[in-house]
Amino acid sequence: MNIIACMKQVPDTEAQIRVRPDGLGIVESDIKFVINPYDEYGVEEALRIKEKLGGTVTIVCVGPARAVDAIRTGLAMGADKAVHLDDPAFEGGDTFSTAKALAAAIKGMGGDLIFCGKQAIDDDAATVGSALSELLGIPQVSIVTKVEISEDKKKAKVSRQIVGGEEIIEVPLPCVLTAQKGLNEPRYASLPGIMKAKKKEIKSVKVADLGLNQAEVGAAGAKTKMLKMTSPPTRKAGTMIKGESAEETAPQLAKLLREEAKVL
Amino acid sequence: MAKGIWVFAEHIDGTSLRKATFEILSEARKMADKLGEELCAVIIGHQVEALAERCGHYGAQKVYVVEQELLKSYTTEGYAKALVDLITQHQPSILLGGATVTGKDLFPRVAARLGTGLAVDCTEIKLDGNNQFVVKRPLYAGKAYAEVGFSDATPKMATVRPNVLIPSQPDSSRKAEVIKVAAHVSSADIRTKVLEVVKMAGAKLDLTESEIIISGGRGIKGPENFKILEEMAEVINATVGASRAAVDAGWRPQSDQVGQTGKVVSPNLYIACGISGAIQHFAGMGTSKYIVAINKDPEAVILSKCDYGICDDLFKVVPKLTEELKKLKAE
Numbered sequence: 001m002n003i004i005a006c007m008k009q010v011p012d013t014e015a016q017i018r019v020r021p022d023g024l025g026i027v028e029s030d031i032k033f034v035i036n037p038y039d040e041y042g043v044e045e046a047l048r049i050k051e052k053l054g055g056t057v058t059i060v061c062v063g064p065a066r067a068v069d070a071i072r073t074g075l076a077m078g079a080d081k082a083v084h085l086d087d088p089a090f091e092g093g094d095t096f097s098t099a100k101a102l103a104a105a106i107k108g109m110g111g112d113l114i115f116c117g118k119q120a121i122d123d124d125a126a127t128v129g130s131a132l133s134e135l136l137g138i139p140q141v142s143i144v145t146k147v148e149i150s151e152d153k154k155k156a157k158v159s160r161q162i163v164g165g166e167e168i169i170e171v172p173l174p175c176v177l178t179a180q181k182g183l184n185e186p187r188y189a190s191l192p193g194i195m196k197a198k199k200k201e202i203k204s205v206k207v208a209d210l211g212l213n214q215a216e217v218g219a220a221g222a223k224t225k226m227l228k229m230t231s232p233p234t235r236k237a238g239t240m241i242k243g244e245s246a247e248e249t250a251p252q253l254a255k256l257l258r259e260e261a262k263v264l
Numbered sequence: 265m266a267k268g269i270w271v272f273a274e275h276i277d278g279t280s281l282r283k284a285t286f287e288i289l290s291e292a293r294k295m296a297d298k299l300g301e302e303l304c305a306v307i308i309g310h311q312v313e314a315l316a317e318r319c320g321h322y323g324a325q326k327v328y329v330v331e332q333e334l335l336k337s338y339t340t341e342g343y344a345k346a347l348v349d350l351i352t353q354h355q356p357s358i359l360l361g362g363a364t365v366t367g368k369d370l371f372p373r374v375a376a377r378l379g380t381g382l383a384v385d386c387t388e389i390k391l392d393g394n395n396q397f398v399v400k401r402p403l404y405a406g407k408a409y410a411e412v413g414f415s416d417a418t419p420k421m422a423t424v425r426p427n428v429l430i431p432s433q434p435d436s437s438r439k440a441e442v443i444k445v446a447a448h449v450s451s452a453d454i455r456t457k458v459l460e461v462v463k464m465a466g467a468k469l470d471l472t473e474s475e476i477i478i479s480g481g482r483g484i485k486g487p488e489n490f491k492i493l494e495e496m497a498e499v500i501n502a503t504v505g506a507s508r509a510a511v512d513a514g515w516r517p518q519s520d521q522v523g524q525t526g527k528v529v530s531p532n533l534y535i536a537c538g539i540s541g542a543i544q545h546f547a548g549m550g551t552s553k554y555i556v557a558i559n560k561d562p563e564a565v566i567l568s569k570c571d572y573g574i575c576d577d578l579f580k581v582v583p584k585l586t587e588e589l590k591k592l593k594a595e
Contacts, residue, residue, distance in 0.1 A: 013524045013544040017407035026408065037525055095372060095382060121524055123403055125384050127372035130340070134376035139455040140340055142369045145518075157459070161519060162365050163470040168460040175455075181525055182518040223381030227398065227411040232550065238571035246584040249574045253556065254588035256572055261554045263476070263533040264500060264592060 001055035001153060003046040004111040005079065006102060007039040009063050009070035010122040023228045035070045038117025041179035044186040045147055046115050047078045053149060056080045060105055062090050062098055068202065075197035076189030087206040092219030099131035101217045104210035106136065111174055112153065118143050118178040133176035141169050142178040266418035268354065269296045272347065272361035273305040273319055278312050278336065283431070283473065284362030286322045288424050290432035291389055292360055293323030298391050301357065304328060305440070308346050310336035313442065320440030322432060327440045332447035334454065338366050342454045344373045346447040351378065356419045358397055360389065363423035371423050380417040387428045387551070405524035405547030426473050427530045471522065474503035476533045479522055481507035483538020483559060483578055487515035492579070493537060496586040499593060505529070507539045523548035537578045541566025558582065
């Protein structure tokens with residue numbers, strides 16, 4: 001199996017997000033960057049399938065120079081090699097232009113199975129996986145929590161989370177699967193893994209290498225444009241309900257919810 | 265030139281429409297008036313014509329009912345083909361839908377096929393001073409917001425977060441013109457096959473669509489104790505959620521998780537029980553209209569960010585509150 005795991009590097013979930021004074025991005029200093037958690041489930045699943053059925057796992061990542069740290073972590077977990085789309089021209093892309101770059105990079109790789117995270121936890125778009133499968137002309141199943149590859153390696157049986165339950169779907173390979181929490185528990189990189197990762201290949205790819213022009217990718221190729229970024233209004237502390245016991249506080253709360261908040 | 269605002273009206277097993285549909289139609293009606301364009305709904309399915317009427321009540325002038333037996337249940341490729349065919353024929357300027365499980369799956373595929381812009385999970389949709397379509401959407405699970413504009417490619421597409429826009433009063437005297445369209449999807453277009461649909465027992469409403477959510481965190485201490493939250497939920501017709509700590513401990517299924525790596529919700533009332541209010545949890549529920557926190561730790565962050573707080577043992581407060589709410593409901 002030739003498995004591809006797409007990856008993005010994002011701020012850790014515990015990170016405080018501060019909007020830059022120009023309102024067009026966030027302050028990146030002091031932020032700890034990690035592999036997008038959903039992409040990590042994808043990498044882990046790719047590794048498990050490889051360990052069972054043989055093959056290779058290739059990480060494909062669009063991102064600036066700092067994203068190398070995330071790629072190295074993926075390689076230390078056990079991925080074989082990586083492709084890093086690190087041309088500044090890829091920056092500032094939206095779903096469409098990012099998927100376009102990924103599709104161009106992946107097209108010639110002959111992947112049987114392509115994992116993406118169900119969404120990146122920075123822009124929360126949850127769209128690149130679907131757009132990528134469309135541009136590659138292959139099927140997709142999104143929000144996947146279980147993957148079984150058939151014996152002939154021609155199709156996969158996957159579970160997909162839906163409202164109030166799940167769908168069990170059969171999908172022919174190659175396809176794109178977007179990984180949801182619950183798919184697996186990602187391993188930590190072992191020390192030997194980290195040592196080995198240092199020697200693994202990370203191929204740097206520029207726009208021209210993909211046969212695309214600068215106008216098709218990144219901010220130039222985007223179909224949406226961020227006009228302004230703002231911080232959410234801060235929530236002020238409200239009413240602390242005082243009382244000696246629940247016998248005193250609970251009735252006050254019930255009353256406030258009905259009469260003041262009018263939500264009951 | 266592209267003209268008309270379209271709303272993808274999502275049905276639940278062909279029996280009713282998701283309420284996000286009505287929320288979006290109501291808001292889109294105002295935009296259509298401002299632009300002087302038509303507002304249309306699109307329903308894709310099999311034998312779904314009966315659902316069209318209500319779209320009219322919320323302001324749709326036309327409802328395209330796209331039917332074929334192959335479209336009875338949602339599949340990405342079947343619905344994408346049916347929708348793209350209709351869009352190509354009529355060239356709407358804007359296409360909206362709910363940021364639901366289906367909307368999130370379908371819209372990116374359609375946008376990529378049409379080569380158009382898509383903004384997802386929007387909390388605001390509007391026309392700017394120049395009548396250009398702009399949206400507001402959360403980033404970093406709500407730790408920041410972005411105002412987003414579109415290139416000239418049409419239709420400009422957006423999915424809207426359920427429960428955020430306020431539906432207008434339905435007006436049953438408003439009638440929409442129903443246009444039946446036969447879809448031409450072939451079984452070869454749909455490469456995935458749904459083998460089985462497993463319904464989870466007890467799941468009533470998806471968290472993202474619930475108006476009241478009661479969540480439990482580490483302070484709940486064990487899976488069996490969620491019972492007291494479920495009892496309260498029963499009384500006030502709420503849905504029970506959980507923090508990451510409770511899910512990671514295996515007390516609740518992952519689908520119940522509220523937070524940055526779970527569901528992002530925006531109910532009218534969010535009751536957090538035994539939840540400290542970590543930044544990643546707040547990211548998932550910070551836009552709730554009212555937040556109640558019950559936590560015995562006076563240092564818990566959530567107590568300084570909620571509308572109503574009780575600093576006390578949840579095992580004492582919750583059952584008593586349930587009792588009080590029962591009384592209120594009986595009045």
